[in-house]
Amino acid sequence: MIIKSLRNNLRIALLVLFSFAVFSLLTVNHVAASPVDTYQFSDEVTKKRYQALVKELRCPKCQNQNLADSNSPIAADLRREVYELLQQGKADIEIVDFMVKRYGEFVLYRPKVSSLTYVLWFGPATLLFIGVLVVVFILRRKPEVKQTQTLSQAQQDKLNSILNGELNLNADKTPDENTKGTNTNTNTNTNTNTNKKNK
Amino acid sequence: MNKIIRLLPLVLFVSLAVVLYRGLFLDPQAMPSALIGKKMPAFQLPQLGDETKVVTEKDLQGNIILLNVWGTWCVYCKYEHPYLLDIAKSKRVAVYGLDYKDVRKDAKEWLAKYEDPYIFSIFDELGKLGIELGVTAAPETFIIDHNGIIRMKHVGPIDDNVWQQKFLPLIEILESEQKGSLL
Numbered sequence: 001m002i003i004k005s006l007r008n009n010l011r012i013a014l015l016v017l018f019s020f021a022v023f024s025l026l027t028v029n030h031v032a033a034s035p036v037d038t039y040q041f042s043d044e045v046t047k048k049r050y051q052a053l054v055k056e057l058r059c060p061k062c063q064n065q066n067l068a069d070s071n072s073p074i075a076a077d078l079r080r081e082v083y084e085l086l087q088q089g090k091a092d093i094e095i096v097d098f099m100v101k102r103y104g105e106f107v108l109y110r111p112k113v114s115s116l117t118y119v120l121w122f123g124p125a126t127l128l129f130i131g132v133l134v135v136v137f138i139l140r141r142k143p144e145v146k147q148t149q150t151l152s153q154a155q156q157d158k159l160n161s162i163l164n165g166e167l168n169l170n171a172d173k174t175p176d177e178n179t180k181g182t183n184t185n186t187n188t189n190t191n192t193n194t195n196k197k198n199k
Numbered sequence: 200m201n202k203i204i205r206l207l208p209l210v211l212f213v214s215l216a217v218v219l220y221r222g223l224f225l226d227p228q229a230m231p232s233a234l235i236g237k238k239m240p241a242f243q244l245p246q247l248g249d250e251t252k253v254v255t256e257k258d259l260q261g262n263i264i265l266l267n268v269w270g271t272w273c274v275y276c277k278y279e280h281p282y283l284l285d286i287a288k289s290k291r292v293a294v295y296g297l298d299y300k301d302v303r304k305d306a307k308e309w310l311a312k313y314e315d316p317y318i319f320s321i322f323d324e325l326g327k328l329g330i331e332l333g334v335t336a337a338p339e340t341f342i343i344d345h346n347g348i349i350r351m352k353h354v355g356p357i358d359d360n361v362w363q364q365k366f367l368p369l370i371e372i373l374e375s376e377q378k379g380s381l382l
Contacts, residue, residue: 061335063227073300074335077326102333104233 037076039083046086053082053095056110060103232352233333239266239347240331247298247306247320254321256347261293263373264343267317267357268329270301271309273337279356280313286362287316291370292342296320299329299337342366344373 041047051068057078059070067075067082078099085095099107111117151159234240239256246252259266267283269276287294296317298306303322310320323329332341335354342351351369353361 060230060333073326074329077300077330081330100233102233102330103335104231104333106230 037079037083039079041086049092050083050086053086053092054079056108057082057096057099058107058109060107066109229354232349234341234349234352237349239341239343239349240328242321242328242331244321244323244328247296247303247310247322250303250322254319258319259293259295259343259347261318262345262377263292263370264341265292265294266297266341266343267294268297268299268332268334268337268339268341269320270299270337271305272301275356276338277313279338279358280316282357282359282362283316284314286357293318297328297332297334298322299334300324300326342369342373345377 039050041050054067057067059065059067059072059075059078061072061074062070065075067079081098082095085098090098096108105111105116111120113121239259241256243253243255246254265286283294286292294316296319298320300323303324306320306322310317321328326334332339333352338356340353340357341349342353344350350373351366353365355361357366
């Protein structure tokens with residue numbers, strides 16, 4: 001019983017979680033009111049790189065915004081810096097290093113994998129793994145089957161007589177069919193027994 | 200064994216609660232400067248007082264250099280200004296200014312009005328040196344040792360408390376380091 005209700009609860013919980021995830025996927029990423037810069041790019045690739053960089057670099061002053069979203073003066077300066085570095089032909093990695101050298105790892109929305117960030121990188125996956133293990137463990141654990149009580153001889157006889165009583169009722173109506181219908185040995189045995197009693 | 204498993208959620212909850220509760224009292228603005236222990240970055244910028252004079256990192260001279268990032272647009276700079284005047288008068292450190300993203304005329308008037316604690320101010324109109332130094336806003340203050348190495352960065356205004364608790368211990372260390380290197 002407990003296992004069954006646990007399973008049901010789990011199912012409901014998973015369903016709720018899933019719908020939340022879908023909902024958040026639908027809503028997040030649609031907040032876009034970024035300030036407008038008028039940087040001109042010679043080619044589409046550089047423009048794309050610029051956009052990717054300012055999205056991935058964090059504004060050091062306004063901590064929950066990236067450079068693209070922030071209106072703060074320092075974010076504007078850093079966008080200009082990114083633009084200028086791109087114009088100088090710097091690679092993405094060089095630009096990121098430039099920022100990290102001055103503002104620290106903090107400016108990276110995607111921090112580098114190091115002993116400091118192991119928890120960040122691998123924590124969620126580990127927790128998910130543990131969660132899956134727990135779910136699998138609960139679902140696979142076989143429900144404990146209680147040993148059914150065996151009937152005493154007297155109870156067994158009584159049960160048989162009840163069952164055969166019914167059969168005999170039928171037998172009274174159509175005795176021919178009754179003998180035909182009995183297939184198993186036990187049935188025929190008990191039939192003869194009760195027939196004797198009836199006599 | 201079963202008891203341990205039953206207690207596990209409680210233990211997990213309590214430890215998470217402790218971690219999150221501690222997080223409430225951490226300052227999210229406080230972040231380590233990436234420049235501590237590095238050389239003062241090279242620059243070439245005009246002076247605030249005399250725009251024809253270009254200064255570089257070599258012009259910052261003194262045993263212990265205090266570089267204060269300020270601007271007339273910055274409210275807390277006005278608050279820390281009297282303390283900076285005192286610090287400059289004490290002659291224990293060489294006080295330089297970095298006028299950050301400012302209008303030259305306003306800045307000159309500001310210094311004339313409130314008195315000038317700086318040996319000179321670097322005029323960084325576009326915030327270029329600011330970026331080199333990892334400045335995010337004003338006021339910020341750097342302590343640079345006699346080897347030109349940045350030893351400390353303080354974000355926010357200086358007052359007596361900050362000076363005594365944060366700056367003086369380091370200055371004492373730097374002074375004893377210098378005595379050591381002279382011997």
